[in-house]
Amino acid sequence: MPQITRRTFFKGLALASIAAAGSQALIGCTQKQPLRKLPIPPLLAGTQEGNKRHFQLVAQQGESQILPDKTTTTWGFNGAHLGPTLIAKKGEEVHIAVKNELDEMTTMHWHGMKLPARADGGPHSPIEPGTSWEASWTVVNAAASLWYHPHTHGLTGLHAYRGLAGMFIIEDDTSAALDLPSDYGVDDIPLVLMDHRFLEDGSLDESDLPDLGLLGDTPTVNGITGAEFQATTCRIRLRILNGSNMRFFKLQFSDKRSFDVIASDTGFLQEPFSTTNIALGPGERWEIVVELEPSEEVTLESIGFKDNFGVPTDKYTPDFGMADHFELLSIIGPDSPGQDPKPLPGILEKAETLDIQDAPQRSFVLNTFSINDQMMDMQRVDEVIDHQGPEVWTVTNDNSDWPHNFHIHNARFQVLSLDNTEVELFQAGWKDTVALPPGASATLAVEFGYYPDPQWPYMYHCHMLYHEDQGMMGQFVIVEQGQQPAATVGAGATHNH
Ligand SMILES: [Cu+2]
Incomplete structure (x- = not known):
């Protein structure tokens, strides 16, 4: 690690510096510690009822062995730390009840999922301690590894850091047919x-x-x-x-x-x-x-x-x-060689490109903790999308020294280009988050889920969670043509909890 690292870490409070130094030593030790078996999050398929799948997630606190020789208080779903891997199939209706058994308010967001904004679980959907929040939608996503994590206003980073995160696997006919x-x-x-x-x-x-x-x-x-x-x-x-x-x-x-x-x-x-x-x-x-x-x-x-x-x-x-x-x-590697594996499928998914000929364009300039010179306001709707069909979004990291990235809810996109950077990043395929080195500009062809609703906004934001929590986030609503967003969005919340 270059010397500069330590100097930067040590710029903080004396206490933080000591902690950082302690953990530095600890990294050195992990090599000598015996390795431990990789935990596999339990697979949660929910209970099926026809075309419906019901899931129950309980956010709770517990004690974990993140380190081999110490106990750490952590948060998790249905367990002490992290969450189960949810699995559902494209076309199914999922119904998820999230119970909060923590002593703090949290929220739950389905990252990468196309779904109605009301079910998206953004900062407008607080789950108070002792209460449950329910989301249901029909899975329209193709097979993918999505995930879920809190999106609590100003506290997303801390809640994820404590362990509220899990994977959400979507399967479809394509994934089922592939070897x-x-x-x-x-x-x-x-x-x-x-x-x-x-x-x-x-x-x-x-x-x-x-x-x-x-x-x-x-x-x-x-x-x-x-x-x-x-x-x-x-x-x-x-x-x-x-x-x-x-x-x-x-x-x-x-x-x-x-x-x-x-x-x-x-x-x-x-x-x-x-x-x-x-x-x-x-x-x-x-x-x-x-x-x-x-x-x-x-x-x-x-x-x-x-x-x-x-x-x-x-x-x-x-x-x-x-x-x-x-x-x-x-x-x-395995004990025995087994059969020689067959070659991987040459084609995984059919080629699909969005028709962006006449697509509306928007641009987003990211700088420090703001997007287009504004910081997140729960009651400000930044963008209104009143049509079906794709858009072209240009996202620029205007900081010359900070990295950022950009995530769009209820959408998938293709990175058409990544400009103004020497950093080479593999960006193929459908994505929902794009990395932006300092100065870089990405042009995205974006496809949204179309669930017109003037009241419930979706988020776009930097997914470096400290940046998001500091205000590097904006809101968009998807409405019918000519429709205006509601005067009050979400349940009317205006402030940090
Ligand atoms: Cu950022």
Whole structure:
């Protein structure tokens, strides 16, 4: 880690600095600690009733062993930490009851899902302690690895950091027909990547670092440090989610082996893409397929961005951790070779491009904690979409020294171009979150779900959660042609809880 890192960490309160130093030492130790079995979040298929699927999620507090030798108080759904992996099929009607057994208000958002705004679970849908909130919608998304996390006004980062996050797998006819690893927890493995800081007693360090919020220094996979996965097959599929607050990961295997990227945030790529590394910023997902030799050992690492992601390395710029190198997950090949795996399907998904010939265009300029010079206001509707069909959004990171990214609710998009940056980022396929190095500008062809409703807004925001919570978010409503947004949106909330 470059020297500048420590200096930036130490700019904070004396207490925070001590904590950071403590965890630094701890990273060094994880190598010598015996590795622990990778936890697999339970698969929750809900209860089926015809074409309906009912889920129950209970947000609760518990005690976890994120670290091998310390106990940490965490939040989770239906358990102490993180949440189960939900699974549903395209075309099904899902009904989800979220009960809040915490002693603080939270919310629940279905990231990547196209759905009515009322069910989207944004900051307008608080779930008070002891109460339940219910969302239902018909799944129109194609097969993908989506996820769920709170979207509490000003507190999204803290709630996710404490552990409120889980994956939401959508299957469809395409995924069912493809010959891909799909035995959950066996050869189809969810990996929820996060990063934390710990105090000496093992509790989570919840102090915001200056300009960096809850950037962690200790990576976790499915809720633990030093995880190891013992494969039983020669081919595994990893559904990788970056659920961290602020960290960008650049993933590579320790022997730099090639792997195939098969899906982006919101669906399959048209065809597998072979590479040796892949980047993912907060909120993004990739699915990859990796081949293993019997009994071999290989480590999934985050290697840091060679060019520091375009972030200056001077003393004035906070250290976003872009050059950090971590070992994330040790993988051991199966005991025996088994059958030679067949080649991966050459075509995964049919080519689909949006007709953007006459599509309306909008532009969004991100700078520090604002978008188009404005910070989030619960009662200000920033954009009104009064038509069906795609739009072209240009999103510019106007900061020359800060990274950002951009997530749009109720939508999927294709990145048409990423300009004004030297950083090379693989951006193929359908996405819902795009990474923006300093100065970069992305042009997106965006397809929205069409559920006209003048009262309930959707969000677009930077998914670096400290930025979002500081106000880097805006609201849009989707209405019928010529319709105006309601005078009061959501349930009328105007302020931080
Ligand atoms: Cu940002």
